[in-house]
Amino acid sequence: xxxxxxxxxxxxxxxxxxxxxxxxxxxxxxxxxxxxxxxxxxxxxxxxxxxxxxxxxxxxxxxxxxxxxxxxxxxxxxxxxxxxxxxxxxxxxxxxxxxxxxxxxxxxxxxxxxxxxxxxxxxxxxxxxxxxxxxxxxxxxxxxxxxxxxxxxxxxxxxxxxxxxxxxxxxxxxxxx
Numbered sequence: 001x002x003x004x005x006x007x008x009x010x011x012x013x014x015x016x017x018x019x020x021x022x023x024x025x026x027x028x029x030x031x032x033x034x035x036x037x038x039x040x041x042x043x044x045x046x047x048x049x050x051x052x053x054x055x056x057x058x059x060x061x062x063x064x065x066x067x068x069x070x071x072x073x074x075x076x077x078x079x080x081x082x083x084x085x086x087x088x089x090x091x092x093x094x095x096x097x098x099x100x101x102x103x104x105x106x107x108x109x110x111x112x113x114x115x116x117x118x119x120x121x122x123x124x125x126x127x128x129x130x131x132x133x134x135x136x137x138x139x140x141x142x143x144x145x146x147x148x149x150x151x152x153x154x155x156x157x158x159x160x161x162x163x164x165x166x167x168x169x170x171x172x173x174x175x176x177x
Contacts, residue, residue, distance in 0.1 A: 028154035048155035063163040071128040077117040132160035
């Protein structure tokens with residue numbers, strides 16, 4: 001995605017999503033993901049919501065209307081030291097099947113006694129659609145495996161459903177000049 005800075009800013013402004021392991025198909029309500037629109041450019045961002053927790057690596061899924069053919073999968077880590085500076089392989093698994101993604105990009109920011117790490121990868125729309133019916137989502141960074149909580153699974157499904165509806169809608173008018 002071309003708006004990495006914008007997307008990373010969204011990471012830091014994300015809302016709460018409590019954590020629990022996904023065991024079965026979670027019951028999901030519509031409207032669980034977050035929709036934001038840039039008033040200047042008219043770009044619509046549909047994303048999952050997370051609150052970064054210390055010493056965790058939390059998932060985030062972002063779709064933007066200026067790049068409707070892909071979705072960005074990101075993992076945000078916040079810990080005492082950088083864990084993946086030298087090994088940043090990223091795998092996403094939906095219902096037991098690997099999702100094809102671009103090569104992950106790694107970024108790190110240090111502040112005080114904390115290191116914030118970002119791993120991001122783009123997923124082509126055809127692959128991303130698998131998330132729209134997900135029952136369980138796992139992701140692996142190097143040799144560490146994580147299970148996405150049911151709230152994230154529901155939000156990911158909502159992101160894909162909302163993005164699919166926006167992709168089908170006639171092109172919206174751009175901002176007034």
